[in-house]
Amino acid sequence: MPHADIVVVGAGAAGLSLTHRLCAGPGSGSPSVVLVDPPPGALRPPPRTWCYWEPPGGEYDSVLSASWERLRVRDAAGTATVAEPGRLRYKMLRSDAFEALVDARLGTAANVRRVEATVESARDAPGGGEVVAHDSGGGRLVLRARWIFDSRPPGRLPPARTTLLQHFTGWFVRTERPMFDPAVADLMDFRTPQPSHGLSFGYVLPLGPREALVEYTEFSRSMLSAEGYERALRHYTGEVLGLGAFSVSAVERGVIPMTDGRFPHRAGRSVFRIGTAGGATRPSTGYTFAAVQRQSRTVAARLRDGRPPRVPPPYRAWPRAMDAVMLRALDSGRVHGAEFFPGLFRRVPAERLLRFLDGTGRLYEDLLVGVRTPVLPMLRTVAELPLLARGHGPAVPFPHFPRTPEQEETDR
Template structure:
């Protein structure tokens, strides 16, 4: 049996972020940290892309793939709204670059260890602390114990909720034969896509240069699609809307993110905590997670390194979550047109204020000002309805990320 002060389960964004901060060189209380990673195979998350906004000179800037000062939203008729949310920048971080940056610190950290296990249980241990029970590469039962255990694995079951939607998407990294993309502008939402009966859809374009970009098709709706449906939507948007054919697909991403007003408890035992999406770090109204993961890991690490019990407040204020619950219900009930809703916000709200609102970091005055820019009557009707809606069990749990080996429908002459 192995023991550490802190045991972290999972080496995704949440697990690595907490390890990174716990192993910083200036901690007042020396801690031993053990990271329990899944063995190579399907339990490990595939490479993925995280995006967030913050001011320049952030702690992960050296690992960024790109960042943009200009953001654009296109309405269903193609009319653009361009925003410059100075001093904020929209940043793109690939998981492999983030992992390399974090592991450069962990490699020299005193008291840090790592073990590969197929985890079967995470629970409080008899006699105090927490324990992780799993199997090593040879199938031998292994127990790891710690004073505190932080579990970053995706939730196996979503909590009961009044509204549960999914943000599901497939993205292609594409290279075109001729210049198509504006490398100075990120398209957050392009609503020139067929809209589902419930929710909304949009394309998302992050250009790395004039010929290379990550292009995603995204829906907010009750159910995910078959893989071929994402392929058709992406091929249509690239070819018919952007005029990017012929193009070459170099990599793919697929994800399903819960958008729910269900409550994710950050503490599930005396000494066992959940972090990341399972600990409430995903913003219900947008699906953004990375910035909240950083707030969550800073708070936990600061307490632990000061010799104090872990602090487990939600990464979002209660009023932000209440506003999200209203928006999700109004969107699911069809009371608001999703494309018009988000386009209207970007047209009428100062961009830095809107991004702070979407991130859950806006002060009360700014949240109220943004709220006044939403469709007031449908929102008030939803506010009146919500207290009488029961929280119902969620459907089958989504898979947080599934790699799809998609073919290249439009190979270029370079291949």
């Protein structure tokens, strides 16, 4: 007999968002749900930051760390372009605040329970699917359900013509003197030494005049060593930003796939992939959270209505095609990222550009963005793409960063 109508694997953005939308009040006839996530330890990711843009008044506004009405991009020479994206706000949400919000809802939901276990597999079984896991004591656990939604990162990226990694390390800093403008977020600051392949930039999200998240980010084929990120951040905070003395309260690290490979939305008759595993990451930018919300809304609505689930593609065919061109142009060196992105922000109205980066623009809007890119290199790339084979995706695309002493202490 099934343990639930639905099992959701993983309590990251995708798993929490879908479970949150499936919550029901006492006495509801909504489907029963089991949310499975690892117990505290090395397999549970540390707190992280999700950013997205939408109008004010969003459903998570009450737990935002900050939001900004103005966005700034600096080219390699330091020339700044400040964009005011009309109705949109750039929003920063910490994963621990989001989880606390969802946990409060789960505590009152009659149809949801949460299980701490490490999942080994999620697969089809007679009458639906089954999740095989083990608990913190090593005991074997089998959960059966009609439908399974698996948000675990895949062990290998899908075959692709172009695969880059967006990898970064950030510090939550507090300076001795006021150094930040809380009204402006720096999306890309190209006053960083550029790597021989790909691009790098700084990223500054002010939380107050003396507090900010400061990150060093690269788009490239491989990651740096821990010492490499440390050197890059020391250079950016000291030589570029001139922050002076500051303390670091937390460290954030991550790696995001940027690929034109096609992520399958199903892993069986009853097993679906969601989140990054289901293609929710925008290949050309790495943004994921907004697409996860669109995906989870659609899936939850069908399940609540008693219809067979369907995980919709987070992005239409046209944005995916433009992503493939942009990634190939960056990877081949036909366009120089430190010139390309500042140029877009100078030439394209901010609200239109943000819709393009989020994959929600209309076709004519995306075309208007496209003609503001280096046309000849892009056309050469368009002609080349059909001739390129899709190579095997790299294994272990989401490596685990070493956990900090503070994270280990929290686990204990």
